[in-house]
Amino acid sequence: MTVGGPTRAFSRRDFDKMIRAGIIGEDERLELIGGRILVMSPESPLHAGTIDLCAEVLHWMFDAGHTVLVQHPLAVDPDDEPEPDLAVVRDDPRDQLADHPHEAVLIVEVAESSLERDRGEKALLYARAGFPDYWIVNLIDRRVEVHRDPTPDGYLSVVSLAAEDEIVPLGAPSSRLAVAALLP
Secondary structure, three states, X not given: OXXXXXXXXXXXXXXXXXXXXXXXXXXXXXXXXOOEXXXXXXXXXXXXXXXXXXHHHHHHHOOOOOEEEEOOOOOOEOOEEOOOOEEEEOOOHHHHOOOOOOOOOEEEEEEOOOHHHHHHHHHHHHHXXXXXEEEEEEOOOOEEEEEEEEXXXXXXXXXXXXXXXXXXXXXXXXXXXXXXXXXX
C-alpha cells in the first residue's frame, strides 16, 4: 500500500528525542537515513555470524588506538544516523558517552538481503560523509567489495575481491589479510 501526500523528515535530534521519550525503543532495529526512519532487515544466522567473524578480524587488525563498533550509530550529519554492521573509529569507548562518533576509518556492511541498498544508498551516504574505506562483505557472491576515494557523488574506486585475494585497510596499512578470513 502506498500513501501519497507530504512526508515529514526527521533530524538526528528528533530521532534521539524519540528514543529518550520511549517512542522508539533502544533495541528497535531502526536507522535514520536522509531524514527517514528505516526499519532494518532481520538478521539471519549467517549474517549475524559473519558480523561476529569480521569483528574478531578487525580487532586483530587495528591497534589499541581504535575501537571496533558492532551495529552502533554513527552521527554522520543532521539527517543521517546509520548503524553499519561494523565501524572502526579512532576513539576510546569513553569518548562516545556523550555523542555517537562522527568519523570512522573503516565501515563494513555484511550484505545478504541488503546488498542493493548497501551498494546504492549506503555507499552514497558513506562517500558523502567522507569515510575513506567502505567494505561490503557480499555473502551472495562470496566477495568483499572495497569502496575508496569518496566524493559527494560516490566512491571513485570500487574493487571486488575474491576469497584468494588480500586486503589492506587504509587505517591499518601494516595489516594484510586474506579476504577468505572475512567470509564464512
